[in-house]
Amino acid sequence: MDERKRxxxxxxxxDYISTAEPVGSRTIARRYGLGVSPATIRNDMAxxxxxxxxxxxxxxxxxxxxxxxxxxxxxxxxxxQELTAREIQKIFAALQAQQVMQDIVQESVRLLALLSQxxxxxxAPNLSxxxxxxxxxxxxDELHVLLVLVVDPGFAQSRIVETSRPxxxxxxxxxxHFFQRRLSGAVLADIGSSLLGEIREEIxxxxxxxxxxxxxxxxxxxxxxxxxxxxxxIHLLSQPEFKDIEKAKGLLNMLDDERTVWxxxxxxxxxxGMQVTIGSENLHEGFQDCSLVTATYELNGEVVGSIxxxxxxxxxxxxxxxxxxxxxxTLSSLLSDxxxx
Amino acid sequence: MDERKRxxxxxxxxDYISTAEPVGSRTIARRYGLGVSPATIRNDMAxxxxxxxxxxxxxxxxxxxxxxxxxxxxxxxxxxQELTAREIQKIFAALQAQQVMQDIVQESVRLLALLSQxxxxxxAPNLSxxxxxxxxxxxxDELHVLLVLVVDPGFAQSRIVETSRPxxxxxxxxxxHFFQRRLSGAVLADIGSSLLGEIREEIxxxxxxxxxxxxxxxxxxxxxxxxxxxxxxIHLLSQPEFKDIEKAKGLLNMLDDERTVWxxxxxxxxxxGMQVTIGSENLHEGFQDCSLVTATYELNGEVVGSIxxxxxxxxxxxxxxxxxxxxxxTLSSLLSDxxxx
DNA sequence: GTTAGCACTCCTTTTAGGTGAGTGCTAACG
DNA sequence: CGTTAGCACTCACCTAAAAGGAGTGCTAAC
Numbered sequence: 231m232d233e234r235k236r237x238x239x240x241x242x243x244x245d246y247i248s249t250a251e252p253v254g255s256r257t258i259a260r261r262y263g264l265g266v267s268p269a270t271i272r273n274d275m276a277x278x279x280x281x282x283x284x285x286x287x288x289x290x291x292x293x294x295x296x297x298x299x300x301x302x303x304x305x306x307x308x309x310x311q312e313l314t315a316r317e318i319q320k321i322f323a324a325l326q327a328q329q330v331m332q333d334i335v336q337e338s339v340r341l342l343a344l345l346s347q348x349x350x351x352x353x354a355p356n357l358s359x360x361x362x363x364x365x366x367x368x369x370x371d372e373l374h375v376l377l378v379l380v381v382d383p384g385f386a387q388s389r390i391v392e393t394s395r396p397x398x399x400x401x402x403x404x405x406x407h408f409f410q411r412r413l414s415g416a417v418l419a420d421i422g423s424s425l426l427g428e429i430r431e432e433i434x435x436x437x438x439x440x441x442x443x444x445x446x447x448x449x450x451x452x453x454x455x456x457x458x459x460x461x462x463x464i465h466l467l468s469q470p471e472f473k474d475i476e477k478a479k480g481l482l483n484m485l486d487d488e489r490t491v492w493x494x495x496x497x498x499x500x501x502x503g504m505q506v507t508i509g510s511e512n513l514h515e516g517f518q519d520c521s522l523v524t525a526t527y528e529l530n531g532e533v534v535g536s537i538x539x540x541x542x543x544x545x546x547x548x549x550x551x552x553x554x555x556x557x558x559x560t561l562s563s564l565l566s567d568x569x570x571x
Numbered sequence: 572m573d574e575r576k577r578x579x580x581x582x583x584x585x586d587y588i589s590t591a592e593p594v595g596s597r598t599i600a601r602r603y604g605l606g607v608s609p610a611t612i613r614n615d616m617a618x619x620x621x622x623x624x625x626x627x628x629x630x631x632x633x634x635x636x637x638x639x640x641x642x643x644x645x646x647x648x649x650x651x652q653e654l655t656a657r658e659i660q661k662i663f664a665a666l667q668a669q670q671v672m673q674d675i676v677q678e679s680v681r682l683l684a685l686l687s688q689x690x691x692x693x694x695a696p697n698l699s700x701x702x703x704x705x706x707x708x709x710x711x712d713e714l715h716v717l718l719v720l721v722v723d724p725g726f727a728q729s730r731i732v733e734t735s736r737p738x739x740x741x742x743x744x745x746x747x748h749f750f751q752r753r754l755s756g757a758v759l760a761d762i763g764s765s766l767l768g769e770i771r772e773e774i775x776x777x778x779x780x781x782x783x784x785x786x787x788x789x790x791x792x793x794x795x796x797x798x799x800x801x802x803x804x805i806h807l808l809s810q811p812e813f814k815d816i817e818k819a820k821g822l823l824n825m826l827d828d829e830r831t832v833w834x835x836x837x838x839x840x841x842x843x844g845m846q847v848t849i850g851s852e853n854l855h856e857g858f859q860d861c862s863l864v865t866a867t868y869e870l871n872g873e874v875v876g877s878i879x880x881x882x883x884x885x886x887x888x889x890x891x892x893x894x895x896x897x898x899x900x901t902l903s904s905l906l907s908d909x910x911x912x
Numbered sequence: 913g914t915t916a917g918c919a920c921t922c923c924t925t926t927t928a929g930g931t932g933a934g935t936g937c938t939a940a941c942g
Numbered sequence: 943c944g945t946t947a948g949c950a951c952t953c954a955c956c957t958a959a960a961a962g963g964a965g966t967g968c969t970a971a972c
Contacts, residue, residue, distance in 0.1 A: 254965050269915050272966070290921045290965050329731055364709060368719065376727055378709065378719055386717055388729040390670055464823045467816055475808055475816060482805050595934050610946050613935070631934050631952045915972075926961070934952090941946075 252292030343462025358419035498524035525558035593633035684803025839865035866899035
């Protein structure tokens with residue numbers, strides 16, 4: 231593909247992204263100074279269409295990029311304007327102001343939607359590799375204890391658990407002691423049957439230990455659960471491709487289902503880094519008119535979660551890629567850099 | 572207003588609610604057996620229009636209820652079909668399965684939206700009158716402690732707080748001791764300056780105490796904050812009155828703003844019980860094409876929060892009123908009845 | 913290889929006419 | 943006097959036809 235054709239493809243894509251209208255040869259000639267006449271551009275456009283980069287909604291309309299066209303634009307033509315250090319700094323500050331992991335994640339999904347003006351999704355970090363920093367029972371009444379868990383980094387959760395029999399203060403202290411000794415510093419993912427078995431052997435009072443394990447298992451279950459957050463769903467309604475309310479409803483319904491969003495974002499978890507999925511490249515039914523920009527973020531060098539932005543295929547990739555990249559980068563630094571709490 | 576006119580108003584309202592189409596005299600005569608001819612109904616309808624209960628979108632269309640008509644329908648004509656004991660039981664079970672207050676509230680807003688098929692809003696209970704059941708510091712590292720608070724009923728929250736200087740284990744224990752002795756059982760709202768002052772006097776180590784108070788104040792702040800949840804916003808898009816996407820966007824934008832929702836629901840907190848707000852009765856700009864069904868729920872006989880459903884003025888009041896009432900009732904029983912955790 | 917000219921396509925908007933649901937009015941009926 | 947049949951009238955909605963216009967592909971000339 232020669233230089234001029236590239237320029238034309240780029241111009242068509244840019245124009246279509248910003249106007250949502252098929253672009254004609256005249257417009258290109260006028261708006262983007264290529265120094266050639268509309269007729270010449272028409273010839274090149276015909277070639278580009280033949281090669282599958284452009285398509286025509288109907289014979290007498292302008293051209294729009296095909297998926298292949300977008301793909302080429304994303305991979306070769308565009309140059310995402312990276313966020314400035316100042317912008318990164320602002321995001322970092324906004325996130326750092328949050329106390330708990332959940333708030334950090336919620337703030338980042340909010341920012342992502344706000345900045346991109348599309349719909350943002352974030353899966354909260356998987357803390358399987360997090361280390362237990364504090365695990366403690368606090369007795370509340372006869373049958374309830376509060377199980378408090380602090381995981382490094384940034385995760386504190388308490389949960390009320392029902393015991394199957396009243397525990398004495400002494401028993402509670404004993405369990406706490408064990409937790410402290412055996413589990414402090416342990417990585418969540420390692421608390422598998424083997425460690426549990428070890429602990430079991432270490433205690434004589436069978437009933438008490440089974441109680442403690444029971445509590446632990448119950449409490450850990452929903453801590454390991456990965457949570458998904460989305461924000462900015464409403465921005466979809468501003469896109470002309472969703473002026474048809476049925477289409478919008480379809481997509482919004484999918485976004486309402488956590489499992490769907492989760493599985494979409496998890497595709498991104500596979501390989502680390504930025505990833506752009508365009509239209510039917512997306513295997514998820516219902517997302518095939520959309521594009522997805524996703525990125526993973528890390529904790530101590532390990533991928534622990536992913537973030538993403540959904541929009542129509544006619545998405546402002548240059549902007550969104552920069553934002554998603556910047557956000558993922560900021561999240562990673564925030565999580566890894568300061569082992570805050 | 573004579574009996575027949577009431578029947579006609581009721582029929583028009585019912586029909587319009589279910590079809591969203593203006594209702595003609597012929598339809599009434601055919602579908603609702605009044606035993607009179609369309610001409611007679613036409614006469615009565617003209618009277619009803621004169622009196623302001625009905626209106627005509629244009630001269631050659633059927634009638635639709637005016638706001639006054641809806642008001643009369645809600646206050647006099649309709650009879651909400653109360654939820655069955657079985658249904659209440661189901662809701663109760665679903666809520667009771669939740670462990671933490673936040674989950675209870677989220678589950679109830681989800682149910683409310685699901686059952687009503689409109690948009691549901693819930694403000695989480697104000698726990699100012701809740702009693703402290705457990706308040707404890709757990710040291711994490713040099714400059715961070717975990718402040719754990721359990722309030723009766725159903726509220727457990729932990730928060731990581733930064734201390735201004737490292738605390739020794741002994742100091743922590745001392746603070747905990749004080750918290751235990753002075754605050755256990757105290758009502759959150761009462762922890763004002765007076766009680767804080769008292770505590771201050773009771774400790775000799777000025778620096779330590781100010782540290783403890785500082786922690787307490789920081790920790791309590793966001794616990795007292797009232798949270799708002801909404802769900803089912805997408806249902807709005809199914810309503811023909813929001814087929815115009817701009818209208819839908821306007822309302823959805825309002826619903827995205829917590830403060831707006833909060834202030835709408837707080838109107839309901841004023842007087843306890845069920846309340847239906849129709850169209851322009853709603854003082855909130857942007858909600859004036861909508862109706863609102865709200866109710867308060869209680870904790871130990873005291874109003875602590877409210878729930879609500881938003882929909883078009885052409886809302887199925889009979890159904891929604893029953894659901895909102897049932898849900899508020901269930902929430903109240905759940906909170907008051909069992910002092911669970 | 914590039915460009916001007918031109919016929920052609922086909923979407924979009926406008927206009928006009930027809931259709932039908934529903935009304936208000938009048939006059940007749942019990 | 944309330945009720946009803948009959949009828950002219952209104953007006954949104956639908957459909958078809960006409961006008962308009964943006965953009966193309968092709969051809970021939972530069």
